[in-house]
Amino acid sequence: MGKGSRVQRGQAIVMIALMLVVLFGFLGLALDGGRGYVDRRLMQAAVDAAALAAAYDYMNQTDYAQAEQAATNQFTNNQRLYTAPSCTGYGTLSASCVFGDSTNQVLTVVAADHSLAGVTFTATAVHQVPVTVMQVLGSGPTMRVGATATAVARRADTNGTAILTLSPDGCPGGSNSLTFQGNSITTVTGDIWSNGNIFDQSGAAGGFVNGNVFDICPAPPAPLTPPKWSITGAQANGFNIPDPNYALPPINATSQTWNSTTRSVEQPGTYNADPHLSGGAGCYFLAAGVYNFKGGLTQLGGFISSNELRPPDEPNLTSTTSALTGTITSIPVVALQVAVPGNSTVTVGGQAFTVTSAGAAAGATSIPVASQTVSGTIATRSVVVTMARALRQFWDMNGVGCGSSFSLAALGSTGFSSGAYSVEVTAVRWEANGVPNCSGPASPACYERESAPSMCRTVTLASSGNIKVSVTTDPGADDFKVYLATNATCTGLTYCTHTGTGNSNVTISSCPTGQPSPPDVQRPPLASTLPNTNPVAATPPRGDLANEGHCVDTSTGSDISCPGAWTPGAVVLYLPNGGCVDLHGGGDSYLFSGYQYQRVLLYEPGPEQSSQPNTCSNNVNGNGFTSLIGMFYVPAASVTINGNNTYQATIAGGVVAWTAAITGTGGVAITADPTLPTFPSTVRLIQ
Known part of the structure; x- marks a missing residue:
C-alpha cells in the first residue's frame, strides 16, 4: 500500500472525530433541550395559574398584597417547592419572591391598574436547569428557563358585552372595526368592546349606551362623544379579546326545501339553495332545530318568519299610568289602541272592574268603571286586560293576514246549565327531543309549549246545552286548550278541555273540577305600532311557557325557571362558508334561540371552528318589529344592522363579529342578557 493511501486513512479518522462532536451536540440538544422544553411547559402552566389566582383574589378582596400572596401560593404548589420563599414588595405594584431551591427559582408579580378596563397581574418566573451532555461540550452547568403570563380582573361595575368586534382595523389606519353611521338612534344595554377602533359617523342621531365602551385605539379613547351619545359608564382602552370559540351547533344533514305556501311550518335541516323569500306577503313558522342554509338566507317583501307560538285573538292590553288605591x-291608562266595550270587564292586578255602559273610545287615557274599592294598592304600569281584540295581531303584521281567531256557539239541549260563560283559548305545540315527533304528555323526549291566553269571549246558554269552540289556523299550533268560567266577567277561568292534536274545534258539555288557571297574560306592546310582547320569565306555572323565556328540565320534561338546559322551540340559523344573511325590504323576522345552543341564533364559523371560515358580509334590515333574540356569532364575517328595525340580541355578547356597522334611519336596540355568563369573562388570561 502506498504512502498516499495511508494519508487518506488518517484523514478519515479526523473526519469521524469531528462528526462525533457534531453528533454529541445533536444528542445534547435533544436530551437537554427536550428537558428544558418540558420544564418550560410546566413553568408556563405554573405562572398561568399564578396570574389567574392573583386576578381571582383581587376580584374578591381588591387587595394587592393578598392577590400577590395568592399568586405565590399557587406557584409554590404547582412547582412543588417546599422551602419558604423570601418575598419583598407585597402590597405594592411589584412583588418578588426568591425560593432558594436547587434551581434558584424566582417569581415576580407585577400589577397594573387600567382603570375601568381592569387590573392586570403579570407573573414571571425563571430558574436554572442542570444540563448533562451540553455541559461536556462547554455550555456551562445550567441553562436558564423562564415563562410569563398575564391575567386581567375586570371591574365589578362592568357589564355583559352587547357588541364585540374582533378585527384590529383602525389600529393603525385602514378601515374601522366598529362603525356607527347614518341617523340610526342606537340603544345598547351592556358593554361595547372592540379590538380595533370605534368610528362614529352617526350625525346628530347618536344613541345611548347603558354600560361602558372599550377599544384599543386611540389612546385615550373618545369614540362616542356627547351630547349626541349618552353613556352611563366610562370609555377606556381595553385589551384584545380572543374569539370566544362557541361550539358548532349539531348540524342536521336532512335535505330540506323551503315550503313557500303561506302558513307553512318549515323544518330544520340542510337547505342547499337560498329560499330567497320575495314577492308578496306570507308567513312561515319555523319548527325547532338547526337550519343549515348552505346557499344563504335572503328575505325580501312583506313576510313574517318566526318560531313564536302566539294565541288566537291576542287581547287588547294597556297599562296603568298611576297607582290605584282606595x-x-x-282607571288611568296608556292611550287605548281600540275601544273598550261598555259593561265589559277589565282586569288589573288580579282584580276585576266593570266598565260603565259608556265604555272607553280608542285613544282614551282613562277607562270609566263602576265605583269599587281596590284591595291594597295596584302599582303604576300594571297590565290592564280588556275584553277586546288587540289592534295588531302578531301574525297579521305586514299585512300577511295569518292571525288566528276563535268563536263560540251554543248547541244542543243537555250539558251545561243555562247562563253566561267566559272562555279563553291557548295555542299548544309539542317539541320532540331525540325522537321524530311527539304529541304529549311531557317527558324527557317530549316538551309542551303553551302560549299566553287569548282575549276572553262570552257565550250565553238560554237553556241547558253545549258550547262549541272553533279556532281558525294558528301558525305552529298543534292543539288548543280551552279555559272556562261560569260567568260573563272573565274571572276565575280554569282548564276545561283541549281540541286534540290536529283538530281546531271541540264541543264541551262539562268541565272537570280542580283544574289550573290559564298561563300568564301577555304584556302590552312596546310601541303603538307593535304587537303584544310575551309574558316575562318567571317560575312555572307562571311566566312565559312557550317562547324565549321558557325552559324545561330535560330529565323529566317539566317546566323550570330559566336559565335552564333547554328552551323548547329554539332555532339556530347556521351558514357555512359561501352563505350570507340578507334580511331587508318589508319583511320581518322574529326568532329566538335557546340555552341548548348557547343562545346563539346566527352561527357562521370562523377559523377556530372551520378550515373554511365564513367571511361574508351580512345585512340585517328589519321592518317594523324584527327581533332576533339570541347571539349573532360571526367571528370572521361582517354584519351591517340597518334600517327601520328594532334589533334585540338579548344575550351576553349580543353581536360577536369581525367588523360591525350600525347604520340607517331607524332605531336599533342591542341588549346583553344578564342571565348568561358575560363575555369577556370577569377573570381571564390575556397573554
Missing part, C-alpha cells in the same frame, strides 16, 4: 271610578 275607591276608584276610573
Whole structure:
C-alpha cells in the first residue's frame, strides 16, 4: 500500500472525530433541550395559574398584597417547592419572591391598574436547569428557563358585552372595526368592546349606551362623544379579546326545501339553495332545530318568519299610568289602541272592574268603571286586560293576514246549565327531543309549549246545552286548550278541555273540577305600532311557557325557571362558508334561540371552528318589529344592522363579529342578557 493511501486513512479518522462532536451536540440538544422544553411547559402552566389566582383574589378582596400572596401560593404548589420563599414588595405594584431551591427559582408579580378596563397581574418566573451532555461540550452547568403570563380582573361595575368586534382595523389606519353611521338612534344595554377602533359617523342621531365602551385605539379613547351619545359608564382602552370559540351547533344533514305556501311550518335541516323569500306577503313558522342554509338566507317583501307560538285573538292590553288605591271610578291608562266595550270587564292586578255602559273610545287615557274599592294598592304600569281584540295581531303584521281567531256557539239541549260563560283559548305545540315527533304528555323526549291566553269571549246558554269552540289556523299550533268560567266577567277561568292534536274545534258539555288557571297574560306592546310582547320569565306555572323565556328540565320534561338546559322551540340559523344573511325590504323576522345552543341564533364559523371560515358580509334590515333574540356569532364575517328595525340580541355578547356597522334611519336596540355568563369573562388570561 502506498504512502498516499495511508494519508487518506488518517484523514478519515479526523473526519469521524469531528462528526462525533457534531453528533454529541445533536444528542445534547435533544436530551437537554427536550428537558428544558418540558420544564418550560410546566413553568408556563405554573405562572398561568399564578396570574389567574392573583386576578381571582383581587376580584374578591381588591387587595394587592393578598392577590400577590395568592399568586405565590399557587406557584409554590404547582412547582412543588417546599422551602419558604423570601418575598419583598407585597402590597405594592411589584412583588418578588426568591425560593432558594436547587434551581434558584424566582417569581415576580407585577400589577397594573387600567382603570375601568381592569387590573392586570403579570407573573414571571425563571430558574436554572442542570444540563448533562451540553455541559461536556462547554455550555456551562445550567441553562436558564423562564415563562410569563398575564391575567386581567375586570371591574365589578362592568357589564355583559352587547357588541364585540374582533378585527384590529383602525389600529393603525385602514378601515374601522366598529362603525356607527347614518341617523340610526342606537340603544345598547351592556358593554361595547372592540379590538380595533370605534368610528362614529352617526350625525346628530347618536344613541345611548347603558354600560361602558372599550377599544384599543386611540389612546385615550373618545369614540362616542356627547351630547349626541349618552353613556352611563366610562370609555377606556381595553385589551384584545380572543374569539370566544362557541361550539358548532349539531348540524342536521336532512335535505330540506323551503315550503313557500303561506302558513307553512318549515323544518330544520340542510337547505342547499337560498329560499330567497320575495314577492308578496306570507308567513312561515319555523319548527325547532338547526337550519343549515348552505346557499344563504335572503328575505325580501312583506313576510313574517318566526318560531313564536302566539294565541288566537291576542287581547287588547294597556297599562296603568298611576297607582290605584282606595275607591276608584276610573282607571288611568296608556292611550287605548281600540275601544273598550261598555259593561265589559277589565282586569288589573288580579282584580276585576266593570266598565260603565259608556265604555272607553280608542285613544282614551282613562277607562270609566263602576265605583269599587281596590284591595291594597295596584302599582303604576300594571297590565290592564280588556275584553277586546288587540289592534295588531302578531301574525297579521305586514299585512300577511295569518292571525288566528276563535268563536263560540251554543248547541244542543243537555250539558251545561243555562247562563253566561267566559272562555279563553291557548295555542299548544309539542317539541320532540331525540325522537321524530311527539304529541304529549311531557317527558324527557317530549316538551309542551303553551302560549299566553287569548282575549276572553262570552257565550250565553238560554237553556241547558253545549258550547262549541272553533279556532281558525294558528301558525305552529298543534292543539288548543280551552279555559272556562261560569260567568260573563272573565274571572276565575280554569282548564276545561283541549281540541286534540290536529283538530281546531271541540264541543264541551262539562268541565272537570280542580283544574289550573290559564298561563300568564301577555304584556302590552312596546310601541303603538307593535304587537303584544310575551309574558316575562318567571317560575312555572307562571311566566312565559312557550317562547324565549321558557325552559324545561330535560330529565323529566317539566317546566323550570330559566336559565335552564333547554328552551323548547329554539332555532339556530347556521351558514357555512359561501352563505350570507340578507334580511331587508318589508319583511320581518322574529326568532329566538335557546340555552341548548348557547343562545346563539346566527352561527357562521370562523377559523377556530372551520378550515373554511365564513367571511361574508351580512345585512340585517328589519321592518317594523324584527327581533332576533339570541347571539349573532360571526367571528370572521361582517354584519351591517340597518334600517327601520328594532334589533334585540338579548344575550351576553349580543353581536360577536369581525367588523360591525350600525347604520340607517331607524332605531336599533342591542341588549346583553344578564342571565348568561358575560363575555369577556370577569377573570381571564390575556397573554
